Amino acid sequence: MSELLEVKDLSVSFDTPQGEAQAVRDVSFSLKSGEVLAVVGESGCGKSVLCKTVMKLLPPSAKIKSGSILVNGTDIIGYQERDMCKLRGKLFSMVFQDPMASLNPSIPVGKQVAEAVKIHQKGLSKKEIYKRAEELMRLTGIACPEEHMKWYPHQFSGGMRQRTVMAIALAGNPKIVFADEPTTALDVAVQAQILDMFKKLQKKLGMAVVFVTHDLGVAARIADRIAVMYAGKIVETGTAEEIFYDARHPYTLGLLRSLPMYAEPKGELYTIPGMPPSPLSLPKGDAFACRNEYALKIDYEEEPPMFCISDTHYAATWLLDKRAPKLPAPYR
Amino acid sequence: MVRYRLLDGVKKVFLFLFSIFLLSAAVFFISRLAPGDPLVSYYGERVERMGIQERVWAEEKLGLKDSVWVQYIRWLGNAIRGEFGISYKYKMDVIEVIKGRIGNTLLLGGVGFCLVFLLALLLGIFCAWHENRMPDRIVCTLGTITSCIPEFWLSLLFIFIFSTNLKWLPGSGAYAVGKADDWGSRMEHLILPLTVLVVSHIWYYAYMVRNRILEETGTDYVLLAKAKGLNKRQIMFHHCLRNAIPSYLSMAAASVPHVLGGTYIVETVFSYPGIGTLSYESARYKDYNLLMLLSILSGAFVILCNMAVQKGAERDGR
């Protein structure tokens, strides 16, 4: 399989009254076609900025400072709005967190899906467009689409709205779908249904998915590969098995250990001490050092490079260096 | 559902009539309480030379002798039958007086209103399109300045420049003497008042349109529309504008009285024979019957507009 999307050394920052906020710092990752990559991280770590950068959907205050975005080998970093319009929807598409906000409240949902179809399949008659829209809605699991097409978003339940948004995203047969926390705003039971539908469609249509989430459980359910982000950097990346069974970065380990599912009820949960640094004033060296019990002296001086653990598994922590002292499990 | 709607409609009509009734009562008592001699407007200069007996006779003739309550009830009885009395100044049926003038105001106010709202919409879209870039900034600055110029002063300025000095356009009246049927002359007389009306009101609404559209462009569904491949023009016209226009329309309806008031001022400065000059005169010189009908007309108009806005808001409430 070839690399469908390759992002290299991407840095994005925002202009704020307090100065420059570094949202994404030197991020590199790649995506093969038909693969699901989950980007996991806490709020403010830059995971959705990363998606929006690739789609060029950033607000004007954001600036891409460096890096390249290769799609099928062509660099789109310098593309202007006009060129991007042709790529959006066809090559990549996006699903957002809040399905209510991402549908126009004053247009019937069917029309919104049809609108997306119309852009990508030129020369279809109105009837054919609506037929295709109906098909898309059935595909995403909306019962009786011909009836529901006339409804307005506010008449839909949360799950149905998110299915509609999926239908819109799929209208142009995109190669890559960016999903920005698509299940966060939904109830647990609905979340499970949407995730299953997502996985099924992904298999069926063979598209690549970048799935942004803060929930490790969701990531485990859907992802082939996982990238963990912290303070604008990818700190660990690997296949799902590698992340869940052989995590190396202390941040990933901390996240896993603070999950309540296997904790002794009423015992004490492990917590990562401290708080993530502000993107306005990142500390020198490793951004995670000041929350890491086993931080090395070098962590405060120099940023760690990506250490290779296996072909697919990389982590950015000095603890993996040959010279680092031996630590107790699970860190070593 | 039908019954419910019918009931609602009846309720609305009743509410409307009740409001008009209250309004008429308020205006009636207010105008009688205000000082001034209504006889002046009927007899003009002669009043000063009238003896007491003559005065009493005149007041009786105009029905001003009775207590205010009796007068009001009498007026109300006549009004229900469609008789609003005669104008003291013009000495003819007030309906006739208004009929002769209302066309002029409808022309000025109507065209002005449409122009203001249409141009404001266009200007607002223009500014939103160039958000925070040079064209937007220039228009915003200019707009703020023009919106701060008092309407009457702008009128005076225009008359001074274009009428008195350059002599390009006429500065008063609705048509040249003896040319009442000449549309060209009417148009010529309309240009200056219309310009003043548009210039002094447009920015208030254009700024609102601009902010409303920018509010819409910040939402998630615009991001989704972008993500599905729509270009800026499609997003602006199919999504943002579509959502912004209902609230704009209701705001336009709600601000009819605002523009109406502006029309009155412009009419007065340009001595344009319309409702505005008429109501100014009638209020100033206590032409009671005329004043009543004028206030009720403009009040009814305003209340109707408010009701339309409410109706629209209810429908938009989903």
Next chain:
Amino acid sequence: MEDRFEIVGIRKMPDVKLVKKEKWYQGKPVFFAILLGMILAVCLACELVMTKDPFYLDLQHCNVPPDGEFLFGTDTLGRDIFSMIWYGGRVSLFIGIVSAAVSTGIAIFVGAVSACAPAWADALLMRFTEIILSIPSLLLVLFLQAVFGENTVFSVSAAIGMTGWAAMAKVIRAEVIKLRKCEYVAASKCMGGSFLHILWEHFLPGFMPSIMFMAVMEIRSAILAESTLSFMGLGLPVEMVSWGSMLSLAEKAILTNDWWILFFPGIFLTVTLLCITRIGEYIRRKF
């Protein structure tokens, strides 16, 4: 070299104080504030600046164009416009501030009561407000002036103040209803906060900024209303100097091409209104 790899654990990071990189004046209408301040200051201290008595009818010097003696010329009655501008500005600004205070007071009262009252009282008050809105304000002002008797500075400002509150009351009502739904108000209620406590601690600071904005804009519309009324001969009479009454002479001056009578009061009026608008906009943006 190896000691760089010794475990040091969590080090306390120095607290970074975020400082705004913008200069203090950025985004603030400093120019307009200074301009308004200057106009205000000179108007208040007009006795020091005036070169002539603004009331003196110098009938030998009617309609004199601006020159060394009469800086802004004289009007049709022979009064010195330069002196009148400052004296009249004091009157206009005073009327603006007083009537804004009056209408803001009424609007806060009606709006807050309407928002907190039971539904029927709320409907009644709002209907009343709408009727006030639908009576032509010209008429209302005339009536109020009648009640107050002669046209004085106070009667005009009271009349303007008592007619201009309706739209503001509606906004305040909406604002209070929005605040009432806030969770921190519910939290305060749960802690046992009385109505007065909530009003004082939460409502007042909550809608102070929007009231400030509206009050500033009310000053603006009151100044505008005064000048319009005086211009039309319904406000202050010509003998009482204000920017509006000065302009009431302008209509005749146009015919004789005496531009200065029209120009100077209008320019001062416009500039003052512009300054107030800009400051009002800043207040709205800031909060």
Next chain:
Amino acid sequence: MKDEILLDVQKLSHKFFPARKMEVKAVDEVSFQIRRGEIFGLVGESGSGKSTIAHCIMNIYQPSGGKIIFYTGNCQERRGFFNKKDMAVQEANSIDVCDPKEFRRHRRMLLAKRQIIFQDSSSSLNPRKKIREIIAEPMKIQHIAPVRGSLCAEAEYWLNQAGLDGSVLEQYPSELSGGQRQRVAIARALAMKPELLVADEPIASLDVSVQAQIMNLFLQLQKEHGFSFLFIAHDLLAVKFLCDRVGVLWRGKLVETAPSKELFENPCHPYTKTLAASIPVPHFRLRQEGDVW
């Protein structure tokens, strides 16, 4: 101590009227008890009436039916005596919160003994007040003399209890992170030394690692201060970790109440089963000592 009931909710119902001739039963005959020193969890999806119950308990809403009885004082010693005099005492010690008259009579006491923490800490703290003022507000309302000298010292003490230091005292809520704000809300509630703490989805809007911190804090504070705790959440795992007993709400009805361990080991109601089955649980393992790598 553990068996003594603090709050008895009996057949609580609450209806909303969103439009003319439309009635929505947000809560439908819900009954449960909270014992002293117990953590009781309520789970359910959005719109199942969890928050409405919390609001009814806190007297923010007046329920349309049912009783909420709050037991005060130490009734334990009187148990077993059944003469009339003691019955009267017993009655005075149980207050029906839903009865406006009784509520008014005991208002001051009730408002101090029950405290609530809202989901959205950014809207439950007044953005125009400093943290110091926010924490001191309930003490000021209730006219409680500060034990530690000044209101400020008191505020600092409770902030420390909630895991923050005094440096935030002079800051505004918008300058703090979500987790810190929630800690401030906790400190404010604790400052009243409540017997019942109601937390309406307190961790829902927080990040995973912060959620863990807040849950630890809850446990530790509950051990220290011994209040009863009604924990409302949609996250089953958090409830399982935190609570002694759990009630499952479904469309306004309480479908199952059980000790949390039992509930997760064999859920009875089909809805509980679906709920339990749909939690995305990652299977993971942390490396042990002696693993080959």
